[in-house]
Amino acid sequence: MNGVKLFLQEAGETYRFGIKFFRELFKPPFEFREFLRQCYILGNKSIFLVAITGFIMGVVLTLQTRPTMVEFGAEAYMPSMIGIAIVREIGPMITALICAGKIGSSIGAELGSMKVTEQIDAMEVSGTNPFKYLVVTRILAITLVLPLLVVIADSVSLFGSYLMENLKGQVSFTLFFTKVFEVLEFSDIIPSFVKSFFFGFAIGLIGCYKGYTSKKGTAGVGRAANSAVVIASLLLFIIDFIAVMISDIFYEL
C-alpha cells in the first residue's frame, strides 16, 4: 500500500517536473550556449558508443537470422528483413537504451551531486535559474540529439549487416541498399524517428528529475543515478509500446 502510494507520488512529481520543463522552455532568457555544450557532451560523446553498439547489432542480427532465412530459401529477403528490423525497432531501441545507461546515469549523478553539495541552492541564491540552466538545457539537448544518434546507429547497423551479407552471400553494396530502400516505407521511417524524440525526452526527464530531487548524502547520488537508469529504461519500453500502437492506427499496417 505504501509502495503504491510512493509510486503514484513519484509519477505525479515527475509529471509536474515535465510540465515545469515546458513552462520554462519557452520563457526567456535562453541558455543557448549551455544548450550547445550539453548537445556536445550528450551527443558527440555518445556517437562512438552508439555506433559500435549499432554495428555489432547489425552484424549479430544478420548472422543469427541468416541460417533460418537460407533454410526457407528466402536468402534474397535478408536485406529487406534486416532493413525493416533495424529501422523500425532495433536502431531506436538499442540507441535509447544505451543512452539511458550512459546519459541518464550521468545526468542523474551530476545533478544529484550538485544537489547534495548544495550547488543548486547556491545558483539560486546567485540569481541564476538553476532549473533553466541545468534541467531545460539537458532535457532539450538529449531530446534533439537522440534522433540523430538513432539515424547514425541505423546507418552503421545497416552497414555492419551489409558487411556480413557481402561476406556470406556475395551481396553487393548497391544491391543491399537497393533492397533495403525498396522495402522501406515512410511508415517505417517517420514513426521510428518521431519515437526517438520521446525516447530522448524520457531519458532527459527521468535523469534530471532523479538528480534534481535526490536525497541528501552521498548515498542519494548513487541512488539517483541508479533509479534514473532503471526507470528511464522501463519508460522507454512503455513509450515504445504506445508508439507502435499509435503508428499502427495512423498507418494501418
Next chain:
Amino acid sequence: MKREKLSSVRLGLFVVIGSLLLIAGIYFVGANKSLFGSNINISTIFTNAGGLQAGNNVRYAGINVGTVRDIVIISDSTVRLDLKLLNRVQPFIRKNAVASLSIDGIVGSALVNITPGNGNAPVIEDGDFIEAAELPGTADLIATLGSTNENIALFARDLLEISDRVKSGPGTVNLLLQDSTVSTDIRSLVKNLTQSSMLTISMIQRLNTTLGQIEKQQGLLNRIIYDTVVMSNLKELSISLNESISGKLDSLMKALNQTGTNLQESTSKFDTLLDDIKYGGGPIGDLIYDDTSAQVIKNTLKNIEQGTARFNEDMEALQHNFLLRRFFRKQRKDSLKASRNGKP
C-alpha cells in the same frame, strides 16, 4: 575558449552528418515511391484490382517505372487505377500499351505490368487512359487445371481399356503383337510385294522400251498412232467394204425372200394334204380319227391274245404227250448241261 570552439565544430559535424543520413534515407525511400522528380499520371480500368494497394510498383519491360497512386471504385464492376510513372519512361510507352496485374514472385506483392500494344501509336501523355488486360486469376487457373485433370483421368481410363482389349481380345492389333507367325507372314508378304514391285518395274521398263520402239520404228502400231495417212486409207477401205457388202447383201436378201415365198406355198400345200387325210375318208384318216375302227382293232388284239394263250396250253399238252416227251426231256437235259458248263 578554443576548446569550446572545437567542441562546437564537432557538434556541428555530428548534427550535419546525422541530418544528412536522415535526409538521404528519406530521399531513397521517397525515390522508390516516385515522390520526387517529375511524373506523369495515367489511368486504367479494371474489374478486379486483385489485392493491389496504393504504392505498389508499376513495371514496364520488367523495370520499375512508377507506382500505383490511387485505386478508386467507380461502379460495382469497375475499378480505376491511377498510375504515376516517371517522366523519363514517357517516350517509351505508347497509347496502345496494355496494363495487366501480376505478382512479384510467388508470394510477393501485387504489381501492375505495362506491356506494349500491337502496332504503332503516339506516345502516351499525362492523363491518358490505357487499356487493361485481365489475366485469369489463381482461382480460375486452378479450376481449369481441375477440369484438365478430369479429362486426363478419363483419357487414361480409355487408354487402359484399349490396352486391355489389345492384350486379351482377338483383334488385329493383338494378332500383330502376340502371334509370332504373323511376322513371318508379313515378312513373306513384304518379300512378295518387293518381288512383284520389281516385276512391275521391269514390266514398266519393257513397256517403256516397247513404247519407245513403237515411237521410233515403222510398225503397225506406230502407223496407227502416228501416221495420219492410215486414217484416210481406213476410211476409204470402210467405204468400199460398205459398198461391196451392201450390194451382196441385197441379192442375198432377195434370194431369201424368194425362199420364204416358196416355203409358204409348200406349207399351204401340206395343209390341204392334212385336210384330205382328215376328211377324205381314206384309211389313214380312219386309222387316226375313227373311234369304231379303234374298237375293232382292240377286239382283234384281244382275240389274238386269247388265241396265243390257247396255243400255249396246247403246247403244254404236247410236251406231256408220250410221242413228244423224249424230245422235250432231252432238250431240258442239254440246257442244264450247258448251264453247268457255264459256271464251273
